[in-house]
Amino acid sequence: MTNPPDVSEIGLSPGDRERLVASVMQRIEARRASPATVLATVGTWALPAGSLAAAALVAGIVAISVSRPPTPPVAAAAVAGGSFEQWVQTGQRPSAAEVMAVLVAEEADGPQD
Amino acid sequence: MTDRVPRLVERARRGDAGAFEQLVRLHVGVAFAVARSVVPTRADAEDVVQDALLRAWDRLDQCRDPSRFKAWLVAIVRSVALNHRSRERRFAAVSLDAVPVPMDPSSDSGGGLARREAREKLDRVVNELNEAQRAVLLLHDLEGYSHAEIASQLDISNEMSRRYLSDAKRLLRARFAPDEEDAT
Numbered sequence: 001m002t003n004p005p006d007v008s009e010i011g012l013s014p015g016d017r018e019r020l021v022a023s024v025m026q027r028i029e030a031r032r033a034s035p036a037t038v039l040a041t042v043g044t045w046a047l048p049a050g051s052l053a054a055a056a057l058v059a060g061i062v063a064i065s066v067s068r069p070p071t072p073p074v075a076a077a078a079v080a081g082g083s084f085e086q087w088v089q090t091g092q093r094p095s096a097a098e099v100m101a102v103l104v105a106e107e108a109d110g111p112q113d
Numbered sequence: 114m115t116d117r118v119p120r121l122v123e124r125a126r127r128g129d130a131g132a133f134e135q136l137v138r139l140h141v142g143v144a145f146a147v148a149r150s151v152v153p154t155r156a157d158a159e160d161v162v163q164d165a166l167l168r169a170w171d172r173l174d175q176c177r178d179p180s181r182f183k184a185w186l187v188a189i190v191r192s193v194a195l196n197h198r199s200r201e202r203r204f205a206a207v208s209l210d211a212v213p214v215p216m217d218p219s220s221d222s223g224g225g226l227a228r229r230e231a232r233e234k235l236d237r238v239v240n241e242l243n244e245a246q247r248a249v250l251l252l253h254d255l256e257g258y259s260h261a262e263i264a265s266q267l268d269i270s271n272e273m274s275r276r277y278l279s280d281a282k283r284l285l286r287a288r289f290a291p292d293e294e295d296a297t
Binding site: 003004005007008009010011012016017020021023024025027028029031032 | 128130133134137138141142145146149155159162163166167170228231232235236239250251254255282285286289
C-alpha cells in the first residue's frame with residue numbers, strides 16, 4: 001500500500017515562519033510609529049484626564065504642521081532677502097505669511113529706490 | 114503554555130509589541146494551516162495570516178477570554194480567509210493556479226526542481242479535498258494537533274475529525290500511487 005505524501009512539504013518551514021513573523025511585526029511597528037498613532041498616544045497619556053479638548057487642539061496643530069509641506073528653500077531665501085523680484089524670477093509662490101514678512105521688512109527699511 | 118498565553122495577551126493589550134510577537138510565534142503555524150484550508154495557494158495563505166494577525170493586534174480588546182486566544186484568532190483567520198477567497202473569485206477571471214509560474218533558473222539546484230514539482234502536485238491534490246478535510250489534514254499533519262484539539266477548534270466531533278483525516282489521506286494515497294504518477 002502506498003504511503004501518503006508528507007504534507008509538511010506544504011507547511012511553513014522555520015525560515016518561512018521567521019519571515020512571516022518579521023513581516024507582521026514590521027507592519028505593526030510601522031503603524032505604531034505613524035504620526036496619527038503618536039498623536040493619539042500623546043493625547044491619551046500625556047495630558048491629564050478631562051483635557052480631551054486640549055488634546056484635540058494639540059493633535060490638530062501638530063497634524064496641520066505635519067501635513068503642511070516645508071517651505072521651499074528658494075522661497076525661504078526670498079523671504080530672508082525680502083525681494084518680490086526673486087519670487088517672480090524663481091516662479092515660487094510665497095505664502096501670505098511670507099508676503100507679510102517681506103512687506104514689514106520693506107516698510108521698516110524704507111523704499112528701495 | 115496555558116497560563117502563558119493569557120499573560121501575553123494582557124501585556125499585548127497594554128501595547129507591548131514584544132508580547133504580541135511571542136503570541137504570533139506561538140500561533141503562526143495554526144493560523145497558516147487554517148488559512149491554507151480556505152484559500153487555494155500558499156501565497157494567499159501567507160497574505161491572510163498577515164492581515165489576520167494585524168486585525169488581531171488592532172482588536173485585542175475584543176478578545177473577551179484571553180485563555181481562549183487561539184480560538185479567537187482562528188475565527189479571525191477564517192473570516193479574513195473567507196473574505197479573501199470571495200474577493201479573489203469576484204475579480205479573478207483566470208485562476209492563478211492555471212498560470213504557469215516562470216522559473217527562476219538561479220533558484221534551482223540538483224533535486225530542487227523535482228521537489229518543487231512534488232510540492233506543486235501536493236498543493237493541487239490538497240485543493241481537491243473539501244474545506245473540512247483540508248483543515249483537519251493540515252492541523253493534524255502540519256501542527257500536530259490531536260483529534261480532540263481539532264474537534265474543539267473546528268467545532269466538529271472527534272469522530273468527524275478522524276473521518277475527514279482518513280478520507281483526506283485516502284485521496285492523497287490514490288493521487289500519489291504509482292499508476293496515478295504515470296498518468297500525470
